[in-house]
Amino acid sequence: MDYYHAYALLHPGNTASDRKGFFKTIVGDVVPYSELEKGDKLHLYPNYYDFLYLDSNQKRHEIFRSAHETNLYFMEELEQKFVRLWDNLTTGSGLSGITQTKLKNLEALWLSKYQLWGGDHPMFKKLVETSLDKEFIAMTNENKELMIETLKNGLFFRMMELQHTILKKRVRDDKEINNDKTV
Numbered sequence: 001m002d003y004y005h006a007y008a009l010l011h012p013g014n015t016a017s018d019r020k021g022f023f024k025t026i027v028g029d030v031v032p033y034s035e036l037e038k039g040d041k042l043h044l045y046p047n048y049y050d051f052l053y054l055d056s057n058q059k060r061h062e063i064f065r066s067a068h069e070t071n072l073y074f075m076e077e078l079e080q081k082f083v084r085l086w087d088n089l090t091t092g093s094g095l096s097g098i099t100q101t102k103l104k105n106l107e108a109l110w111l112s113k114y115q116l117w118g119g120d121h122p123m124f125k126k127l128v129e130t131s132l133d134k135e136f137i138a139m140t141n142e143n144k145e146l147m148i149e150t151l152k153n154g155l156f157f158r159m160m161e162l163q164h165t166i167l168k169k170r171v172r173d174d175k176e177i178n179n180d181k182t183v
Helices: 057-062 074-089 102-117 124-133 143-150 155-166 174-179
Strands: 007-008 023-025 029-031
Touching: 074 143, 074 155, 102 124, 102 155, 124 143, 143 155
Parallel strands: none
Antiparallel strands: 007 029, 023 029
């Protein structure tokens, strides 16, 4: 039972008008989940997530981008990649010595080459692998593959925009971790 979305949107053609909780909406006929019957066909819509950082007044016009320019992410993808990648960066899993400045410098380098070559270019992949091997020495192969994948498809840059620019979160450096008094 979904307590937040307690109603199901029925596929056109279902005869549900005789059910107690039935009502019409502009998107279609709706009934409570508790009143679904065997054979009912439902309309299901996947959960998408997108964001746009409005750092200037002119950026508000970007809200009305055409459909092929949007960066929609499945909610599951958000959890599996955005959150996992950021957690890897902030919890220090193999990233000791990485500071916010070093990460932003790497991001700027990767972004400039991503824009110049594209994510599928062999030189871009070589640059990413080399910089990960140099700067993220203790990173596990699984985390390294996640970084490479998200850098190739541009998701890493969107994750950094969300976490750093919009949410104002930072990577904790070794000095901050050693001075942390939390229990």
